[in-house]
Amino acid sequence: MNGLHATVWCRVLRELDRLPAAQRAKAADMVRLSIGLLCSDGARGMGDEWDARKVAAVRTMGHSWAIEQWPLDQLLELQGKVCEEAVAARAEVPGASTERLRALAEASNRFMRELLHGFQEVQPAGSHRRPSHDEAAAALLRGEVDAADGRFARAYAVMAFRTVASPAARRTVMGKLGADVLSAVCAQGGYVLVPAEDENAGFERCTGLHALLPEHSWAGVSWQQVDRVPAGRIEAVDVVAAALAARRRPGCYLLGDVPVEYAVLTHPSVAGLLAAKIEPVTRIPVLLATLRALLAADGNRSRAATDLMIHRSTLDYRLRRIEQLTGHDPTSARRLQVLGTALTAYEAAARPLPPLPLPLPDGD
Numbered sequence: 545m546n547g548l549h550a551t552v553w554c555r556v557l558r559e560l561d562r563l564p565a566a567q568r569a570k571a572a573d574m575v576r577l578s579i580g581l582l583c584s585d586g587a588r589g590m591g592d593e594w595d596a597r598k599v600a601a602v603r604t605m606g607h608s609w610a611i612e613q614w615p616l617d618q619l620l621e622l623q624g625k626v627c628e629e630a631v632a633a634r635a636e637v638p639g640a641s642t643e644r645l646r647a648l649a650e651a652s653n654r655f656m657r658e659l660l661h662g663f664q665e666v667q668p669a670g671s672h673r674r675p676s677h678d679e680a681a682a683a684l685l686r687g688e689v690d691a692a693d694g695r696f697a698r699a700y701a702v703m704a705f706r707t708v709a710s711p712a713a714r715r716t717v718m719g720k721l722g723a724d725v726l727s728a729v730c731a732q733g734g735y736v737l738v739p740a741e742d743e744n745a746g747f748e749r750c751t752g753l754h755a756l757l758p759e760h761s762w763a764g765v766s767w768q769q770v771d772r773v774p775a776g777r778i779e780a781v782d783v784v785a786a787a788l789a790a791r792r793r794p795g796c797y798l799l800g801d802v803p804v805e806y807a808v809l810t811h812p813s814v815a816g817l818l819a820a821k822i823e824p825v826t827r828i829p830v831l832l833a834t835l836r837a838l839l840a841a842d843g844n845r846s847r848a849a850t851d852l853m854i855h856r857s858t859l860d861y862r863l864r865r866i867e868q869l870t871g872h873d874p875t876s877a878r879r880l881q882v883l884g885t886a887l888t889a890y891e892a893a894a895r896p897l898p899p900l901p902l903p904l905p906d907g908d
Contacts, residue, residue, distance in 0.1 A: 548583045548630075549579050549580070551629075552579050552582075552583065552626065552629045552630050552633050553576075553579060555629040555633070556575055556579075556622070556625055556626055556629055559621075559622055559625050560572055560622070563618065563622075566612075566723065567612075567614055567618070569722065570605075570608065570609065570612075570722075570723065571618075571619065571622060573605065574605050574619065574622070574623070574659075575626055577601060577602065577605060578623055578626045578652075579626060579630065581598060581602075581651060581655060582627065582630045582648055582651055582652055582655070583630060583634075597741060597742055599658055600698060600699075600741040600742075601741040601742075601745070602655055602658040602659050602662065603658050603659070603661055603662030604662060604697055604698065604739055604740075604741050605659060605662060606658070606659040606661065606662030606663035606664075607662040607663065607697055607698075608697065608723075608724040608739055609663060610662070610664075611724060612723050616663050619659065619663075620656060620659070623652065623655060623656055623659065624652075624656075626652070627648075627649065627652035630648060630652070631648055631649060634648055678727070678728050680695070681726040681727055681728040681735055681737050682728050682902050684696065684700065684726065684770070684773045685702075685728070685737075685773060685774060685777045685902055686774060686902060687771075687773065689770065689771075689773075691769070691771040696770050697724075697739035697740075697770065698741075698769065698770055699739070699740060699741065699767065699769045699770060700726075700737045700738060700739060700746070700770060701738040701740045701743070701745075701746025701749065701750050701765055701766070701767045702735065702736075702737055702765065702766045702767070702768060702773055702777050702780045703735065703736040703737075703738065703753070703754070703763050703764070703765045703780060704733070704734075704735055704763065704764050704777060704780035704783075704900055705733045705734060705735075705736065705754070705761050705762065705763035705784065706733035706761065706762050706784055706788065706897070706900070707733050707758050707760060707762075708758075708760050717756055717757055717758065721736060721756065722753075724738075724739050725737065725738055725739075725753065728902065730900050730901050730902070731898070731901070732897070732898050732899075732900055733761075734900070735780075735900070735902075736750065736753055737773070738750055742767065743767035743798075746765065746767045747765050747767070747796070747798060750763065750765045750796055751796045754795070759794070760794050761794055762787050762788055762795065762797070763780075763784055763795070763796045763797065764781060764782065764783030764784035764786075764787065764797055764799075765780055765783070765797065765798055766779040766780040766783065766799065779799060782806055782809060782810055783797050783798065783799050783801075783802060784797065785809060786805035786806045786808075786809050786888070786892075787801070787802050787805070788897065789805060789809060789888045789889075789891045789892040790802060790805045790884075790888045790891075791836075804885050805888045808888065808889050809888070809889065814889075815889040815892065815893065816889075816893070818882075818886035818889040818890070819889040819890040819892075819894075821870055821871075821886050822883060822889075822890050823890060824869040825866055825870060826887075826890055826894075828865075831862055831865055831866055831869070833852065834848070834859065834862040834863065835866055835874065835883060835887065836887070837851050837852050838863070839880065839883075839884045839887070843875075843877055843880050845859055845860070845863075845875070863875060866883070870883060870886075
């Protein structure tokens, strides 16, 4: 946050503190978004030249406020305060021109219009029964939602997660994820749906939400337009499966973090060939441990030998045995990658993950 951003934020903070606690976090997100736009675009005189991403971000904010059925006046008054303080702070900067101040005010008006537009997209309370978070999440994940349904955001980051925690513990956490976040819990983990204007924003927020999950949780994330959420669910489930099969640390992963593993596991015939290639090594525990240590050391043999507490010559002997059994020299970076991918395929086949079922619709 630069100096101008920080100045405006500090001046508006008191207004945020006056809001009800339930609204404060979302209002703070709106203020950050507004300050970011006004103190950058507004300062450069970009009044009406917003791209689709900026428009979607502001409308999503108004949309999510309306879903909670909170009064719009509070949000507009807060935005007015942001504009007032942004203009005042900009005016204090030496050399600030009248044109820049006018552009900043125009940017604020644009922000309010888009915020109002997003708010008005949500159908009035009473026109539809508002679904519970579990019901809404399940409907989105099954593809049972009309893209034009005003109760839902335009796009979501779909997070599929697996954890060893009990369902009761997971449900407790779900209640802390935020009013605009939809979630569904199942036997082995669950799903979280986060309204997001783009993949980066969605993944950033999912990473923060993942930190609230119980220890030892793995998550896959896929950002999709609302009508593509079911496809996002499949991708997110496959991403977390790839991360687990590759023995990644507990964390939040995108497809780009596990591209090779994902590609292999989503093509069973390829996965089968690779698993068969590494299978002779898996029958000899000491060789399997050696290969895993080398992979963990990113191919550094000295480090792998130290981790295994063996002499370097012993490590080299074991690596030659692995090459004899597989036809791939693990001292070659490219061949080691093949062996690592084969081991991932083997792990996935030997220990298949249980499904992450969706909640059944009412009456099923």
